Each structure stands twice: as C-alpha cells, then as structure tokens.
Amino acid sequence: MVSSYYYLVSSLPTIQLESIPLITCDEYIEMCKMQLSKKDLEILMEVVEGDPKEVKNETVEKWNFFSSALKYELAIQRAERMDIKDTAPYISTEFSFPSIKDVVRNAISNSSPLEGERLLNATRLAYLDELEMNHYFDITNIIVYYLRLSILERETAFDFDGGDTEFKRLLSNIQTSIKSY
Numbered sequence: 690m691v692s693s694y695y696y697l698v699s700s701l702p703t704i705q706l707e708s709i710p711l712i713t714c715d716e717y718i719e720m721c722k723m724q725l726s727k728k729d730l731e732i733l734m735e736v737v738e739g740d741p742k743e744v745k746n747e748t749v750e751k752w753n754f755f756s757s758a759l760k761y762e763l764a765i766q767r768a769e770r771m772d773i774k775d776t777a778p779y780i781s782t783e784f785s786f787p788s789i790k791d792v793v794r795n796a797i798s799n800s801s802p803l804e805g806e807r808l809l810n811a812t813r814l815a816y817l818d819e820l821e822m823n824h825y826f827d828i829t830n831i832i833v834y835y836l837r838l839s840i841l842e843r844e845t846a847f848d849f850d851g852g853d854t855e856f857k858r859l860l861s862n863i864q865t866s867i868k869s870y
Contacts, residue, residue, distance in 0.1 A: 693826045697724045701834060706814055707807070710841050717838055721831060729828045736832055748820055748829045752836060755816050758786035759809070762793045770797065803847060810840050 697720060702711040714737075721733055732746045792812045799805035814837060821833040 694724060694828075694831060695826045697721070698826045698830055698834070704834075704837055704841055706811055706841070707844075708841070709845050710838055712838065714835065714839050714842055717835060721835075725828075725831065729831065732828055733831060733835060736835060746828070746832070748824075748832050751820060752817075752832070755786060756813075759789055759793070759813070762786070762789050763797070766790075766793050766797050806847070807844070810844055813840055 700720075701717075704710050718733070718737060722730060725733065732749065735746075736749055736752070789812065792808060796805035796808045799808065817833045817836055821830060824830050824833070
C-alpha cells in the first residue's frame with residue numbers, strides 16, 4: 690500500500706533556488722513526525738541522519754548514488770587541477786554519472802567559489818526534479834522536499850561579507866608570515 694500525504698504536501702511552502710526557505714529542516718521533520726507512517730518516517734530519517742539502515746527505498750538509493758557520483762567527480766577534477774597523477778587509491782570508479790562532468794568542471798573553474806557551489810546546487814535541484822517526476826503526495830515527494838530544503842538552507846547560511854573578511858584576514862596572516870622569514 691502506498692501512503693498518500695495530501696494534507697502535508699499541500700501545506701508546504703514552495704521553495705526555489707536562491708530564495709530563503711520559509712520553513713527549516715527541523716520544522717519540516719517535526720511536521721513529518723506527526724503525519725508520516727512509521728515506515729515512511731524511518732525512510733525519511735535515514736535521509737536526514739545520512740545513516741543507511743535496512744530500510745530500502747529507490748529514491749534514497751538513487752539520490753545517494755547521484756550524490757556520491759558528484760562527490761567523486763569533484764575529487765577527480767580537483768586532483769587533476771592539483772596535478773595528482775595517481776588518483777586510483779583515493780577515487781572509486783563505481784560511481785559513473787557522465788552528465789555531471791561538465792557541470793563540475795564549470796563549478797571548479799568558476800572564479801567565485803560561491804557561484805561554483807550555486808552551480809552544483811542547481812544541478813542537485815535539477816536531479817531532484819527528475820526523481821520527483823510523477824510522484825505526488827507520496828514518500829518520494831516527502832524525501833525530495835527535505836533534500837531541496839536542506840540544500841537551500843545550507844546555501845542561505847553562506848555569508849559573502851563574512852567569508853570575504855575571513856579570507857582577507859587569512860591572506861594577511863600568510864603575507865605577514867612570509868615577510869617574517
């Protein structure tokens with residue numbers, strides 16, 4: 690039997706890239722705890738905790754594969770940029786997702802790390818759109834909403850001015866250290 694969560698899903702605020710979410714991940718989880726079946730809540734909590742258990746869910750498995758493929762592609766391309774010749778001990782080839790190679794290349798080569806991260810987030814959100822296709826008011830919809838929310842919540846925590854100030858402080862410390870030698 691497939692559970693339907695019409696009320697929960699229809700009561701959720703819309704979330705979009707580069708917008709401040711109107712609900713936090715914690716608030717969303719509390720809403721889910723009141724309305725999800727025990728089995729579906731276990732699946733969602735597996736995603737939240739990032740600790741796969743015996744619960745099997747196709748959406749979670751696909752997301753984990755995509756997420757791992759993205760991380761491995763980032764590792765491969767960063768290693769290439771650092772001119773590391775032998776990456777075999779560090780990188781698995783089991784995660785192949787050819788469509789992300791160009792996205793990762795563009796993100797890494799972006800002069801702004803924040804814009805590079807936003808490009809990666811847009812790719813993550815686009816993949817979540819694919820996962821959610823033809824899923825309305827079910828556990829897939831619930832999982833995808835949480836993943837979107839967590840991506841946007843993390844992105845809104847970025848502080849450009851604070852990051853710029855910290856970068857300048859670190860650069861100044863390095864320059865001072867170099868001059869003292």
